[in-house]
Amino acid sequence: DAGITQSPRYKITETGRQVTLMCHQTWSHSYMFWYRQDLGHGLRLIYYSAAADITDKGEVPDGYVVSRSKTENFPLTLESATRSQTSVYFCASSERIGWGYTFGSGTRLTVV
């Protein structure tokens, strides 16, 4: 199916563990983004990518790592999960700047 898919949909992990959230899009959009959504903070940009092998930090990058070896994939890794990283994570893509984003359905991550 065409679109942007995130996996897993739900994840529970322990403090200190490494966890990777996956994001895959089928349109070959150049731009991809990772956001976290928290009550009281709204949506905050973690990392973004303008093309394969081009990534840059957003507002809240600490504790996260991204890679983009292929245009269609943009995984987000929490190197050593902390409770403060409990959140809903959204991946998004955009074909062109200013055209608006298409969001995935999100991954609800709980760090215990």
Next chain:
Amino acid sequence: GNSVTQMEGPVTLSEEAFLTINCTYTATGYPSLFWYVQYPGEGLQLLLKATKADDKGSNKGFEATYRKETTSFHLEKGSVQVSDSAVYFCALSVGNSGGYQKVTFGTGTKLQVIP
């Protein structure tokens, strides 16, 4: 810096009522403006957009007009349905020197429509 201010929710309306969700913004440069909708358990969906002053974005009965003089982009719908119950986000994007257009989201307004 850039910012988006939305009216506080939740907003509760009866079916077929008129909806207005206020959105004002501050931006350096000339922003594009967006409304997104988020249904429970889902990601945000682009609802409508406007890229220059006096443009009107519209979709699914929703409308918003880009008002540069009042720096506003209020969302309106003439007759809401129960299926419109969701959280609505106003957003803007402005280019920066690196070529990336940073998007700033409002905090969202929850709409509940009762039969």
